[in-house]
Amino acid sequence: MRLIRPLQGADTPGQVFLDLFAPGDQTQQKRPVASAEAESNSLSYEPRASGVYVLRVQPELLRGGHMQIASAGVPALQFPVSGGAARNIQSIYGDARDAGRRAHEGVDIFAPRGTPIVAASSGWVTSVGQNSLGGNVIWVWDMSRGVRVYYAHLQQQLVRTGTFVHAGDTLGTVGNTGNARTTAPHLHFGIYARGEGAIDPEAFIRPMPNAENPRTKTAALGEWARTRGPLALRASPASGAPIL
Numbered sequence: 001m002r003l004i005r006p007l008q009g010a011d012t013p014g015q016v017f018l019d020l021f022a023p024g025d026q027t028q029q030k031r032p033v034a035s036a037e038a039e040s041n042s043l044s045y046e047p048r049a050s051g052v053y054v055l056r057v058q059p060e061l062l063r064g065g066h067m068q069i070a071s072a073g074v075p076a077l078q079f080p081v082s083g084g085a086a087r088n089i090q091s092i093y094g095d096a097r098d099a100g101r102r103a104h105e106g107v108d109i110f111a112p113r114g115t116p117i118v119a120a121s122s123g124w125v126t127s128v129g130q131n132s133l134g135g136n137v138i139w140v141w142d143m144s145r146g147v148r149v150y151y152a153h154l155q156q157q158l159v160r161t162g163t164f165v166h167a168g169d170t171l172g173t174v175g176n177t178g179n180a181r182t183t184a185p186h187l188h189f190g191i192y193a194r195g196e197g198a199i200d201p202e203a204f205i206r207p208m209p210n211a212e213n214p215r216t217k218t219a220a221l222g223e224w225a226r227t228r229g230p231l232a233l234r235a236s237p238a239s240g241a242p243i244l
Helices: none
Strands: 002-008 016-022 031-035 043-045 054-059 067-073 089-091 107-110 116-118 123-131 135-142 147-157 170-174 186-193 197-199
Touching: 016 043, 031 043, 054 067, 123 147, 135 170
Parallel strands: none
Antiparallel strands: 002 043, 002 067, 016 031, 016 054, 089 107, 107 186, 116 170, 123 135, 135 147, 147 170, 147 186, 186 197
């Protein structure tokens, strides 16, 4: 998730309009995906794909001045082990399992036995049960993102099928049930997207480094300039954009 908050300067403070555009395909221009609410100077957006996004900051008519743009990245989901952090992730997505016969479809988050496991996002508990690999498991359907969230190797299961849980609600406790009986207690955490199967959950829960604030020199904006040689005027700030 990116949070973009322009802060009005002292010249001529006024309203600004924020619009975010996502990458299009080879035949399409960038498409609008989010806009700030009226009279709001902040915008948050959770991207579903990597790419170059464009933020358009437009002042109200006949207004000018200076502004600062701050960008902060936060995980889309809450960390699923209470008191845990990225350092507790000790086995990652795609690691070999069963002598290479299958790949790890999640991340393992190690913590002392009995540590509370919390819902990483809000949704409906669709299954509370057992299986040979995961031992005591819980499935939560996150409707807003269209994904199923999988919690495995639990010691205790503290919710029932059909319950709606909010992010941060306790689901159970850390254990080592199923095929984790010979390993230290941990939570196997997985995310499954419709039509894609297992996806790497680490990006959803690991804090992201904050992007550097734009350092573009803006003094020449709105002014005339003369080039010293031939230049290609492109439709967007990308080397592969169509030449106008």
